[in-house]
Amino acid sequence: MSTERLLSKHYEKEDVIGVKEKIQREFLHLKLLMKKNVKVSVRSWVSSVIELSSPIFFILILLIISKSPAITNNTTPVIQSINIPQCIANAEDRCFNLIVSPSNSPTVLDLMKVIAESNDPPLQIYQYSPETTGILPDLNMTMGLKGGIIMVPSTAAAFDFVKAHPNVTMGGIEFKTIPRNFTTYTHKQDPLVTTDNIVFNYNLLTNTSCPNFMIKCVDNSMSITMALQNAINIYQSKRLVLSNTPSINVTTGTFPVYQPTSNAVTTYGCLFFYCGPMISFIFLMYKITYEKEKKLKTGMIMMGLSGKMYWVSWFFTCFIINVIITNITIATGAASKFEFFLSTNFFVNFFLFFLFTLSMYQLGFLISSFIQTTKAAIGIGMTIFIVGSILQLIFSLLGPLIFQILYETDSKYARAARIILSAIPMYHFSKAVTDINSIAQTYQFTGVGFKWSDLTINLATPGVDIPQTAASLYSLFILSIVFSILAWYFEQVIPGNDGSSAPPYFFILPSYWGVTKKKIKHLPNIPQFQDPDVNNAVNYAHSDSNHSSVVIQGLSKTYKNLFNSKKDVHAVKFLSLSVEKGTLLGFLGANGAGKSTTIGILTGLIEPTYGDAIIHGHSVVNNISEVRKITNVCPQHDILWPELTAYEHFALFAELKGVPAKQREAAIQNAIKSVKLTSVAHNQISTYSGGMKRRVSVAIACIGSPKIIFLDEPTTGMDSQSRRHIWNLIKEIKKNCVVILTTHLMEEADILADRIVIMANGVMACNGNSLQLKNKFGEGYSISIVVKRPECIPEVKDMIFRALPASKLLSESADLLNFGFPINTPQDILVNFFKSIEEITLNQQTSPIRDWSVSHTTLEDVFLSVAKLKHL
Numbered sequence: 001m002s003t004e005r006l007l008s009k010h011y012e013k014e015d016v017i018g019v020k021e022k023i024q025r026e027f028l029h030l031k032l033l034m035k036k037n038v039k040v041s042v043r044s045w046v047s048s049v050i051e052l053s054s055p056i057f058f059i060l061i062l063l064i065i066s067k068s069p070a071i072t073n074n075t076t077p078v079i080q081s082i083n084i085p086q087c088i089a090n091a092e093d094r095c096f097n098l099i100v101s102p103s104n105s106p107t108v109l110d111l112m113k114v115i116a117e118s119n120d121p122p123l124q125i126y127q128y129s130p131e132t133t134g135i136l137p138d139l140n141m142t143m144g145l146k147g148g149i150i151m152v153p154s155t156a157a158a159f160d161f162v163k164a165h166p167n168v169t170m171g172g173i174e175f176k177t178i179p180r181n182f183t184t185y186t187h188k189q190d191p192l193v194t195t196d197n198i199v200f201n202y203n204l205l206t207n208t209s210c211p212n213f214m215i216k217c218v219d220n221s222m223s224i225t226m227a228l229q230n231a232i233n234i235y236q237s238k239r240l241v242l243s244n245t246p247s248i249n250v251t252t253g254t255f256p257v258y259q260p261t262s263n264a265v266t267t268y269g270c271l272f273f274y275c276g277p278m279i280s281f282i283f284l285m286y287k288i289t290y291e292k293e294k295k296l297k298t299g300m301i302m303m304g305l306s307g308k309m310y311w312v313s314w315f316f317t318c319f320i321i322n323v324i325i326t327n328i329t330i331a332t333g334a335a336s337k338f339e340f341f342l343s344t345n346f347f348v349n350f351f352l353f354f355l356f357t358l359s360m361y362q363l364g365f366l367i368s369s370f371i372q373t374t375k376a377a378i379g380i381g382m383t384i385f386i387v388g389s390i391l392q393l394i395f396s397l398l399g400p401l402i403f404q405i406l407y408e409t410d411s412k413y414a415r416a417a418r419i420i421l422s423a424i425p426m427y428h429f430s431k432a433v434t435d436i437n438s439i440a441q442t443y444q445f446t447g448v449g450f451k452w453s454d455l456t457i458n459l460a461t462p463g464v465d466i467p468q469t470a471a472s473l474y475s476l477f478i479l480s481i482v483f484s485i486l487a488w489y490f491e492q493v494i495p496g497n498d499g500s501s502a503p504p505y506f507f508i509l510p511s512y513w514g515v516t517k518k519k520i521k522h523l524p525n526i527p528q529f530q531d532p533d534v535n536n537a538v539n540y541a542h543s544d545s546n547h548s549s550v551v552i553q554g555l556s557k558t559y560k561n562l563f564n565s566k567k568d569v570h571a572v573k574f575l576s577l578s579v580e581k582g583t584l585l586g587f588l589g590a591n592g593a594g595k596s597t598t599i600g601i602l603t604g605l606i607e608p609t610y611g612d613a614i615i616h617g618h619s620v621v622n623n624i625s626e627v628r629k630i631t632n633v634c635p636q637h638d639i640l641w642p643e644l645t646a647y648e649h650f651a652l653f654a655e656l657k658g659v660p661a662k663q664r665e666a667a668i669q670n671a672i673k674s675v676k677l678t679s680v681a682h683n684q685i686s687t688y689s690g691g692m693k694r695r696v697s698v699a700i701a702c703i704g705s706p707k708i709i710f711l712d713e714p715t716t717g718m719d720s721q722s723r724r725h726i727w728n729l730i731k732e733i734k735k736n737c738v739v740i741l742t743t744h745l746m747e748e749a750d751i752l753a754d755r756i757v758i759m760a761n762g763v764m765a766c767n768g769n770s771l772q773l774k775n776k777f778g779e780g781y782s783i784s785i786v787v788k789r790p791e792c793i794p795e796v797k798d799m800i801f802r803a804l805p806a807s808k809l810l811s812e813s814a815d816l817l818n819f820g821f822p823i824n825t826p827q828d829i830l831v832n833f834f835k836s837i838e839e840i841t842l843n844q845q846t847s848p849i850r851d852w853s854v855s856h857t858t859l860e861d862v863f864l865s866v867a868k869l870k871h872l
């Protein structure tokens with residue numbers, strides 16, 4: 001029967017799992033993984049405390065810096081020059097604002113009406129009295145969004161207004177005297193009118209101060225003067241009874257102005273606020289790569305945990321840590337009385353820190369998909385942190401200037417720099433911090449901090465297209481999404497520790513999304529193998545009458561070399577075999593023989609180039625999730641978290657493997673007893689020896705009545721007593737399932753295996769039980785000889801071949817020689833041989849042999865002779 005037909009026959013057996021069950025399973029996995037993450041975080045509390053308290057640490061440093069005399073001297077804004085603050089709100093039509101005093105002069109009011117009417121667009125005139133509106137009137141409420149002329153009673157009131165609304169008033173006029181002959185009779189009561197003066201006296205105040213580097217400073221004195229002179233002319237021509245034109249005396253006066261102040265937060269805020277999230281970023285990279293390096297992730301997936309939920313659980317864990325760190329940052333900043341935090345809308349700060357941390361986390365996920373070791377993770381994390389710190393310091397000190405240069409210049413370099421910087425979360429973070437700082441630094445005088453609505457205002461000079469603060473937050477959000485997508489993509493495409501990877505175009509394959517089944521490719525013909533038993537096993541695996549629990553058909557795996565196809569590695573070549581329930585298959589082979597690749601394929605970690613394996617009716621290529629439900633694994637590397645106890649491991653895997661809640665405790669206790677760990681079951685794994693950890697791994701592999709168990713060197717590192725105990729346990733559990741055991745201990749395979757397959761260069765070299773293999777590949781007896789020195793080897797070989805002409809050299813390593821000779825060697829030859837070897841070794845001085853022994857052929861001998869043969 002063709003392989004396709006046989007496979008399709010098997011597929012008929014597949015269970016159709018309902019969507020509801022699938023969702024429930026995914027949620028169960030998420031719950032288990034979240035539990036694990038929380039427990040690990042709680043148990044490794046020192047690192048968790050360091051991670052969560054890092055924002056406190058860095059903000060406290062900033063607080064100490066801010067208290068240093070050098071910085072505090074600089075924190076109070078000084079009235080540096082007496083000018084009218086520059087209006088920065090042109091976009092809201094406020095830049096036509098003039099602040100004019102005194103408001104009790106009817107002539108001044110008339111003049112202002114002329115200016116207001118002749119202005120294009122016309123201005124409105126507002127009366128502002130500190131007594132009625134309070135010291136800090138809301139500009140929007142008082143005068144609407146349009147600009148206008150603000151009449152104030154006195155210069156002092158003008159000062160108050162300017163203090164309340166820095167940078168919205170373009171200039172001011174303080175009238176001092178008005179010539180008597182300039183007024184109409186109705187204005188004789190004007191307090192500014194002087195009888196003996198024909199000079200128009202006023203003080204012109206223009207705002208030439210720049211709130212920050214982002215603002216282009218414009219001197220409006222000329223336009224104000226011209227507007228006023230024009231108004232005087234119009235007024236005079238229309239209404240004056242006198243023909244004399246008054247002379248005008250303009251002076252410049254002083255006005256309070258907010259010079260942007262530098263303080264610890266404006267100077268170093270970008271740097272110190274950035275450090276807390278970055279420490280968490282390094283921790284995250286470490287945690288993810290730790291699970292990768294220790295193959296915990298792979299192990300969990302082999303045991304059936306959902307790969308998707310693995311990432312979702314990390315996402316939620318990061319989300320929780322992010323929310324905690326963000327709130328700690330804001331609370332510490334507020335407790336430190338930094339206006340950056342006190343005056344800014346909570347949600348603005350929340351989103352700023354949350355989105356920055358989120359984007360860094362996603363970048364961490366992305367970078368982690370390229371690296372395999374914690375060393376690399378820490379190295380790269382620290383490098384990013386240091387380079388980022390330098391950037392933050394530069395932005396802290398020169399941020400506004402940099403933004404101005406970047407956005408005012410339209411050179412190709414500026415454009416390129418903008419594009420590059422836009423992909424860097426630190427850049428958006430420092431831009432937003434600088435924006436918030438530019439408002440927060442005047443908070444103590446204005447009482448107005450960074451509001452939610454300020455996210456969308458243009459803090460820069462009109463015409464300079466510097467992005468609004470909201471753009472920085474959007475960018476952080478978009479970067480988070482882009483990094484997540486790239487992390488997901490590269491996680492699939494970059495080969496992991498197990499060497500598995502998806503093709504670069506995997507996302508366009510319908511089979512990736514579960515819409516269709518993967519197309520299984522088969523080699524057209526079943527090849528002929530040298531060994532008849534292997535041929536039989538292969539033919540049976542492809543036969544119609546095969547109903548074994550595990551049926552492997554034509555499994556092949558080629559690791560392609562992208563640059564040179566001659567260097568392609570054919571790790572597994574047409575492996576076909578079947579394993580019945582209740583059988584322990586010893587799967588042996590030298591290093592590089594193809595065992596791990598085969599196990600990787602059977603556990604769904606590696607996609608075969610050709611062929612498939614059907615495990616209890618489920619294809620490993622197309623239905624691996626069902627295979628994993630019934631499969632348990634004891635990988636070479638323990639899937640154990642040092643922070644969890646053995647009990648917690650058993651509980652986790654019992655629930656994962658679907659042990660009903662009522663039977664779970666019994667299953668856990670059973671597992672603990674089976675590997676004799678009762679007294680230490682509640683101790684953390686970090687306190688266990690290597691052998692004890694192996695015992696936990698073996699017990700995990702037995703939990704939940706699996707139908708197939710993969711044991712990869714299960715007894716490595718165990719003492720002989722524990723090893724024998726585990727062997728008994730394995731003998732017990734194999735009764736109800738299939739066990740596939742890979743080991744380098746031939747004694748272990750000999751004792752446990754019902755059937756042994758030895759792989760050599762990717763090919764099944766032999767297949768049979770231990771006795772069959774010994775008879776077939778062994779030489780009856782084997783002599784092991786330890787020579788004194790390597791130079792003695794030729795002499796010893798010569799001696800053995802002379803004494804036992806039918807003997808064969810089985811292996812030769814350092815000073816150990818292994819010969820085999822047939823069981824039917826004539827007795828007299830044997831007697832002579834023993835005599836001569838005894839004589840040689842009697843003389844310790846001259847003998848080239850240090851030690852020798854004779855035994856029946858061992859599996860080791862079989863293994864060594866099989867490794868030498870060519871098999872295809």
Ligand SMILES: Nc1ncnc2c1ncn2[C@@H]1O[C@H](COP(=O)(O)OP(=O)(O)OP(=O)(O)O)[C@@H](O)[C@H]1O
Pocket residue numbers: 495498499500559569570571589590591592593594595596597598
């Ligand atoms: N990701 C990979 N890319 C390229 N070649 C690989 C990859 N993984 C394994 N190989 C090659 O495939 C062959 C089989 O390797 P495999 O790991 O399956 O051997 P093994 O029998 O498990 O060896 P060991 O006993 O050392 O674990 C080896 O030649 C190995 O170098």
